[in-house]
Amino acid sequence: MSNMLFIFGAKYLYLVIIAVAGSYFLMQARGAQKQIALLGAILLPLTYLAAKIAGMIYYNPRPFVQTGIASLIPHVADNGFPSDHTLICAAITLLIYAFHKKLAIGLGVLTILVGLSRVAAGVHHLVDVLGSLLIALAVFIVIKQWVMPLVTKSKLYKKYLPQNR
Numbered sequence: 001m002s003n004m005l006f007i008f009g010a011k012y013l014y015l016v017i018i019a020v021a022g023s024y025f026l027m028q029a030r031g032a033q034k035q036i037a038l039l040g041a042i043l044l045p046l047t048y049l050a051a052k053i054a055g056m057i058y059y060n061p062r063p064f065v066q067t068g069i070a071s072l073i074p075h076v077a078d079n080g081f082p083s084d085h086t087l088i089c090a091a092i093t094l095l096i097y098a099f100h101k102k103l104a105i106g107l108g109v110l111t112i113l114v115g116l117s118r119v120a121a122g123v124h125h126l127v128d129v130l131g132s133l134l135i136a137l138a139v140f141i142v143i144k145q146w147v148m149p150l151v152t153k154s155k156l157y158k159k160y161l162p163q164n165r
Contacts, residue, residue, distance in 0.1 A: 003072055005117075006072055006117045006120040006121050007072050007073055007117075007121060008117075009113050009114055009116070009117025009118075009120075009121075010072065010073055010085070010114070010117040010118045010120070010121035010123065011073055011121075013110060013113060013114045013117065014085050014088060014089050014114050016110060017089045017092055017093065017107055017110050017111065017114070018088075018092065020103070020106075020107060020110075021092045021093075021095070021096050021107065024096060024099075024100065024103060025037075028099075031161075032099065034160070034161050035099070035161065036095065036098075036099060038151070038157075038161060039095055039098055039143070039148065040095050042143055042147060042148075042151070043091055043094065043095055043139065043140060043143055044088075044091055044092075044095070046139050046143065047087060047090075047091040047135065047136050047139045047140075048087070048091075050135050050138070050139050051082050051084070051087050051132065051135050054081065054082055054131065054135055055079050055081055055082060058081050058131075059079050059081065060079060060080045060081035060125060060127060060128055061077070061079075061080065062075065062077060062078070062080040062122075062123055062124065062125075063080070063119075063122045063123070063124070063125055064077070064122050064123070065077045067122075069122060070122070071121055071122035071123045072120075072121040072122055072123075073121050073123060075123045080123065080124050080125060080128045081125075081127065081128045081131055082128055082129075082131040082132040082135055083115060083118050083124045083128045083129050083131070083132045084132075085114055085115075085118055086111065086114055086115040086118060086124075086128075086129045086132035086133065087132040087135060087136055089107075089110065089111035089114050089115075090111050090132055090133050090135075090136035090137070091136045091139075091140070092107065093107040093108050093110075093111050093136075094136055094137065094140040095140075097140075098140075098144065111133075115129035115132065115133070116129070
């Protein structure tokens with residue numbers, strides 16, 4: 001039974017996070033949707049890019065490659081760092097955090113469960129999951145502190161994404 005939970009968490013739980021975040025987005029007013037979409041359009045690709053760069057710098061063979069013990073789910077024997085599933089979950093959670101902190105706490109718990117399930121399923125080491133969380137958090141902080149203030153001062157932002165819409 002526990003293996004089935006780990007398999008579900010490792011393979012499918014990320015879809016729940018995407019669905020919850022998507023539902024939250026659709027329930028917002030048009031102006032809020034534009035704000036979420038703008039931050040997401042910046043955050044998600046930059047998080048992915050940062051992760052790809054980190055993966056080129058640090059190589060971590062997957063646990064089933066190192067130990068010879070079969071993983072619970074099939075996976076190619078490529079670089080395990082960072083965990084893509086955990087990365088997308090963390091980035092989405094942080095995106096929602098910018099707008100709804102309570103919902104983001106729940107998504108954060110699910111994100112941690114995704115990462116731990118990937119470890120328990122034998123396709124990632126804990127460092128792969130922690131690396132994903134740190135990469136997403138670092139990119140989020142940089143964007144919120146330095147990028148978004150510049151974006152919100154731009155003429156395009158003021159024209160198409162006013163605060164009172």
